[in-house]
Amino acid sequence: MTTVTLAGAEADPRRWLKAFASQEALLAIAVIGLAIAVGLYNPRFLAARNLSDVLLGNAYIAVAAVGMTMVIISGNIDISVGALIGVLATISGTLAVNGAPIVVAWLAALVAGILVMALQGIIIAYLRIPAIVVTLGMLSILKGGLISVTGGKWITDLPDSFHLADIELFGVLPFPVVLMILVTILAALWMRYSASGRAVYAVGGNAEAARLCGISQPRTIVMVFALHGMFAGAAALLYATQLRVIQSTVPPNLELTIITASVVGGVSILGGTGTVVGSTLAAVLIAEIASALVFIDVSPYWIRAVQGVLILVTVIADILRRRRMAGA
Amino acid sequence: MKLGLAAAFLGATLLAGTASAADKRWDGADDLPVNPLACSAGEANAAPTAKPYDGGRPTNAADKAGKPITLVDVPKLIGIGYFNATSKGMQDAAKALGNVTVKTDGPTEAKIDEQIKFIDNYITSGVDGILFAANDPVAIAPVLKKALSKGIHVVGYDANATPDAREWFVNQAEFNGIAKAMIDSMAKEAGEDKSFAIVTSTFTTPNQARWIAEMWAYAQKCHPKLKWLETVEAQEDNNLSFNQATTLINKHGDKLAGLFGMTSVATPASAEAVTKAKLCGKVAVVGLATPNAMKPYVNADCVKSVVLWNPVDLGYAATYVMRAVVDGSLKPGATSVDAGKLGKLNVVNGSEILLGSPFIFTKQNIKDFDF
Numbered sequence: 001m002t003t004v005t006l007a008g009a010e011a012d013p014r015r016w017l018k019a020f021a022s023q024e025a026l027l028a029i030a031v032i033g034l035a036i037a038v039g040l041y042n043p044r045f046l047a048a049r050n051l052s053d054v055l056l057g058n059a060y061i062a063v064a065a066v067g068m069t070m071v072i073i074s075g076n077i078d079i080s081v082g083a084l085i086g087v088l089a090t091i092s093g094t095l096a097v098n099g100a101p102i103v104v105a106w107l108a109a110l111v112a113g114i115l116v117m118a119l120q121g122i123i124i125a126y127l128r129i130p131a132i133v134v135t136l137g138m139l140s141i142l143k144g145g146l147i148s149v150t151g152g153k154w155i156t157d158l159p160d161s162f163h164l165a166d167i168e169l170f171g172v173l174p175f176p177v178v179l180m181i182l183v184t185i186l187a188a189l190w191m192r193y194s195a196s197g198r199a200v201y202a203v204g205g206n207a208e209a210a211r212l213c214g215i216s217q218p219r220t221i222v223m224v225f226a227l228h229g230m231f232a233g234a235a236a237l238l239y240a241t242q243l244r245v246i247q248s249t250v251p252p253n254l255e256l257t258i259i260t261a262s263v264v265g266g267v268s269i270l271g272g273t274g275t276v277v278g279s280t281l282a283a284v285l286i287a288e289i290a291s292a293l294v295f296i297d298v299s300p301y302w303i304r305a306v307q308g309v310l311i312l313v314t315v316i317a318d319i320l321r322r323r324r325m326a327g328a
Numbered sequence: 329m330k331l332g333l334a335a336a337f338l339g340a341t342l343l344a345g346t347a348s349a350a351d352k353r354w355d356g357a358d359d360l361p362v363n364p365l366a367c368s369a370g371e372a373n374a375a376p377t378a379k380p381y382d383g384g385r386p387t388n389a390a391d392k393a394g395k396p397i398t399l400v401d402v403p404k405l406i407g408i409g410y411f412n413a414t415s416k417g418m419q420d421a422a423k424a425l426g427n428v429t430v431k432t433d434g435p436t437e438a439k440i441d442e443q444i445k446f447i448d449n450y451i452t453s454g455v456d457g458i459l460f461a462a463n464d465p466v467a468i469a470p471v472l473k474k475a476l477s478k479g480i481h482v483v484g485y486d487a488n489a490t491p492d493a494r495e496w497f498v499n500q501a502e503f504n505g506i507a508k509a510m511i512d513s514m515a516k517e518a519g520e521d522k523s524f525a526i527v528t529s530t531f532t533t534p535n536q537a538r539w540i541a542e543m544w545a546y547a548q549k550c551h552p553k554l555k556w557l558e559t560v561e562a563q564e565d566n567n568l569s570f571n572q573a574t575t576l577i578n579k580h581g582d583k584l585a586g587l588f589g590m591t592s593v594a595t596p597a598s599a600e601a602v603t604k605a606k607l608c609g610k611v612a613v614v615g616l617a618t619p620n621a622m623k624p625y626v627n628a629d630c631v632k633s634v635v636l637w638n639p640v641d642l643g644y645a646a647t648y649v650m651r652a653v654v655d656g657s658l659k660p661g662a663t664s665v666d667a668g669k670l671g672k673l674n675v676v677n678g679s680e681i682l683l684g685s686p687f688i689f690t691k692q693n694i695k696d697f698d699f
Contacts, residue, residue: 042579044578044579044581045578045579047578049578049605050575050578050579053571053574053575053578057567057570057571057574058571060567148437151405151408151437151438153408154620154621156620156621156623157620157623239567242567242570242600243566243567243570243596243597243600244596244600244621244624244625245566245596245621246566247566247593251565251566251567252563252564252565287571290571290575291571291575294560294572294575294576294579295575295579297558
């Protein structure tokens, strides 16, 4: 983003205004504001149990959106991630029911995720095929492959120790929520302060300038996709271990929900800008809205319409902000 | 951004207002005619409207009344628990009858073109009768008609073909039967005057909408004090079903005494939500589901009744129906057929045999099923 100008404007009071108007701040205000508004309508919404359930049930979306945000910042897109999460959940669950050590079952999801995504990254970066085409192909392969191999049969009888999402650290902190926060903070720090993290922004913002600075564009893209695969693996584990059965099908529209979280989180669909803090806050907001709709007696079908409004508002705001910056 | 939220909420609130005004049918129900069953099991149900026989007839079938016959069973696919169970029922029936040999053979994937090839091969090699569960009601019709034209008897079960392509179809459950079993179980487990909510796939999914319509009609008639809170949609999505059930629990708190799962996805997910909320025994979960997905919850005493049909009985009944057709004791126009240990089964819808009341899986019997 604009770290240079921010650093130079140390004494400028408008800096505070700018920070206040950032996408992350707006999302944080929306998350809190919505909670209060729905809480006034139905105080049960604010019960600790409900707030924790909202986070717990949707942490996997935020974790996957961290990887998606990196991919979009690098100037790419991935529409295969929902199908991949379904496949990774099935791989992990199949290993677990067939007696593989639980740690192996968990690691398999991460490793397979990294391999599939790195392969896509290589095709995109070195063969120069647009990401949307490559990942659309992968989406079909994964979707078709999964149903052919499993025949749609569910995985049941999962061992108790497999259920990563049930772990409560120190007896109170649900693991999925801890992982979501940890992944977001680490990814945010990496993207902001490390050379390889900054390279992601450089490649997506201005590929030619990045090349002149000595950044290898293909290598950066493969790295981003590999990381994205790892986050998809982690998301798949949370997704698979939340319930006692694994459906062995591709979760419907999951990739759209993940991309929505990234976009509403403030990532520019043109690449080059955005943060993972924003995408995690957006994932929380979307989950909160879904729960809120039930609390205020509205069909959850409206979640799609509301998500659509959020996307349009965010993208329009992004473009207006860019114009103002270009005009200033 | 905030404006967008406000607008969405305004729209949402308006919609909520209009939805509660339309209370003729419960949310998620369709508006087709309903036919609730009698309240107690003993009472006779209204006779179904007589519909003339609309099944097909074999040409020049050999008269094998009372003589040994060889049957082939071609289910949607083989090697899965559900059709292993129907196949076991057929073997049980063959043993009980003594003059029937039945063999199950079919594709390893639920593919209609494969299934057609299997049936075609058995027509060529020669059998007295074919039992089938169709992967596609229309696409399977020509090969079944071919079998009829060669004098082979054809009886379907589980998944129907167009009526004129087979003689009889053993129907595992009617909508009003499922509805009665669901509502009766809920009234028994949650309490006659308690409140419950429903997790369904979508308001427009045909089977679920039909069941909810029949449940509403039956509850009005037989359990009018049950309080219907709301129906939420969760598509056929495991995690969404879990989140929706959890939200219902958090929203209604102590008021919620029961949850209905209307799909085989929603029921285990609702049971999981109740388990995670540590409300087993306080919130009853009743629903349609397959036994394997429900075993953890039934064995943990969190779920008492899983409503479905018994596939072993389904295969058993199909074999008895076939024997009766060959023997000439089940003819077009008949109103019932004798099905061994299952007793007399009624003819419905012209050429269908109704298996009977739905089967309820409980802690005592669920271990005997693997599908």
